Amino acid sequence: MTNFITEKFEETDEYDKTKDLTSETFEDADAYDKRSDQQYHCGLQLIRELGIKHGSTVLDIGAGPGRLALHVAGLIGKEGLCFGIDRSHERIKIAKRRAESRQISNLAFATGNGTNLSRFIDGFFDTVYLNSAFHWFNEQNRLLQEVHRVLKPGGRLGFTSQISNYPERDLREIGDSFLKKKRVDTSALSQSSYSVTIDEARELLDQAGFRVLRLELRPSIEDLETPEDAINDILKKRYKNLSSSQKEELRNELIKESKKIEIDGKIKVVRDKLIAIAEKGDTSKAIAAGS
Numbered sequence: 513m514t515n516f517i518t519e520k521f522e523e524t525d526e527y528d529k530t531k532d533l534t535s536e537t538f539e540d541a542d543a544y545d546k547r548s549d550q551q552y553h554c555g556l557q558l559i560r561e562l563g564i565k566h567g568s569t570v571l572d573i574g575a576g577p578g579r580l581a582l583h584v585a586g587l588i589g590k591e592g593l594c595f596g597i598d599r600s601h602e603r604i605k606i607a608k609r610r611a612e613s614r615q616i617s618n619l620a621f622a623t624g625n626g627t628n629l630s631r632f633i634d635g636f637f638d639t640v641y642l643n644s645a646f647h648w649f650n651e652q653n654r655l656l657q658e659v660h661r662v663l664k665p666g667g668r669l670g671f672t673s674q675i676s677n678y679p680e681r682d683l684r685e686i687g688d689s690f691l692k693k694k695r696v697d698t699s700a701l702s703q704s705s706y707s708v709t710i711d712e713a714r715e716l717l718d719q720a721g722f723r724v725l726r727l728e729l730r731p732s733i734e735d736l737e738t739p740e741d742a743i744n745d746i747l748k749k750r751y752k753n754l755s756s757s758q759k760e761e762l763r764n765e766l767i768k769e770s771k772k773i774e775i776d777g778k779i780k781v782v783r784d785k786l787i788a789i790a791e792k793g794d795t796s797k798a799i800a801a802g803s
């Protein structure tokens with residue numbers, strides 16, 4: 513039974529090369545996998561606080577390369593089911609390989625958009641979570657409505673989300689003002705993320721019909737990074753659509769300016785995290801918000 517459901521889910525993989533907007537290569541996905549300890553540890557805390565029980569049905573949205581989902585599969589045991597979806601085909605490939613190499617039968621992955629959970633019936637899940645992924649969704653209302661629909665009454669949603677990142681914020685200011693001076697239209701640049709404040713998160717959860725159980729800002733996680741890593745990261749995200757010559761010019765400017773925020777060749781990285789845990793509450797409210 514378990515294998516049947518997870519296999520059916522994997523068959524619904526929505527990957528379509530012609531529609532792939534993530535433009536993520538295997539190398540990008542692999543690099544994330546190797547650099548995601550911080551996200552993983554933050555996720556372990558979220559999972560502990562969600563109180564996931566043995567035998568539960570769980571959905572991981574924005575599962576990435578699947579490390580956390582693998583941990584959850586161990587917690588819920590053979591009677592439980594864990595599904596992971598992510599819009600990045602390359603990350604899902606890594607996740608599938610990870611699960612296959614350990615011969616785990618209660619865990620399945622497929623490519624897909626978290627705002628469309630139509631492959632799941634209403635009220636299927638005990639728990640749905642998004643670890644370090646909520647701020648990547650531009651349609652957060654729709655996402656929460658879908659999550660609400662697939663949760664059982666009393667089921668729980670948990671997410672951790674980035675509030676604002678340092679030095680990304682500073683590098684973005686430096687980069688955008690440099691491009692403005694060069695008369696490059698910055699309004700067309702890709703939005704790095706859709707971070708929300710605590711109040712905005714509360715409103716979104718409320719509108720979707722959730723009862724908020726916990727919503728707080730966790731002490732920031734501080735780290736040190738080389739300026740090259742931080743600059744490569746922002747060039748790949750916010751400035752990905754610039755021409756290669758514009759990118760090179762911008763890279764030089766960022767290298768020059770980042771010297772001002774460097775300490776002993778490294779820059780401080782601060783990642784504030786928002787953690788939210790909510791319960792599926794009154795369904796009539798969610799329907800009103802969605803109508």
Ligand SMILES: C[S@@+](CC[C@H](N)C(=O)[O-])C[C@H]1O[C@@H](n2cnc3c(N)ncnc32)[C@H](O)[C@@H]1O
Nearest residue numbers: 551574575576598599600625626643644645648
């Ligand atoms: C920072 S990564 C977190 C990955 C994983 N949850 C972890 O803890 O390591 C954010 C993930 O969200 C995924 N994502 C962003 N928008 C998405 C969407 N609309 N639907 C599905 N996945 C999405 C990205 O592809 C990426 O893998």
